[in-house]
Amino acid sequence: MRRYFAAADFTPLTEHTVVQRGKLARRIEECRRLGYAAVSDELAYGVVAVAVPVFDESGRVVAALNSSSHSKKMTQTELVRERVGLLREISGQISSELRRVPGLALSAQS
Numbered sequence: 001m002r003r004y005f006a007a008a009d010f011t012p013l014t015e016h017t018v019v020q021r022g023k024l025a026r027r028i029e030e031c032r033r034l035g036y037a038a039v040s041d042e043l044a045y046g047v048v049a050v051a052v053p054v055f056d057e058s059g060r061v062v063a064a065l066n067s068s069s070h071s072k073k074m075t076q077t078e079l080v081r082e083r084v085g086l087l088r089e090i091s092g093q094i095s096s097e098l099r100r101v102p103g104l105a106l107s108a109q110s
Contacts (some may be wrong), residue, residue, distance in 0.1 A: 006046040016041040020047050044066075049078045052087040057099040065091050 008077050010019035020026050032039040038050040051066035067083045074082070 013043055014045055016026050018042065035088070038076050038080050039062075040071060044110070046071050047069055048074065050076075050079050050083055050087065052084065052091045054091050055095040055098065057102045062098070063094075065094075 004011055005021050005025060010021075010024065018027055019067035027037075036052045038048070040048045043049055047068055048071050049066055051064045053061040054063040056062045065087050067079070067087060069079055077097060090105050
């Protein structure tokens with residue numbers, strides 16, 4: 001991750017988008033700890049979104065599932081409360097299939 005952060009150029013999508021390397025690294029660690037990522041007004045104004053990882057047979061993250069809404073309809077906290085469980089359930093099913101048929105994850109490998 002350090003090598004990527006040293007070379008990457010981060011372009012903000014909104015004034016709320018996290019682009020500072022240290023802050024972004026801390027957010028990534030928080031996402032790993034929580035098992036999901038959630039943002040509000042970082043992807044686009046008025047958008048709240050949450051995502052969970054999908055794992056391959058070796059436990060490596062190869063994809064993510066997300067859900068979003070408009071911030072006038074629900075808050076980030078509500079989105080997390082209402083959708084993370086279902087996203088995790090579906091991610092678990094996909095991850096199980098990737099463990100059962102490892103070749104399915106080949107397109108996500110570099």
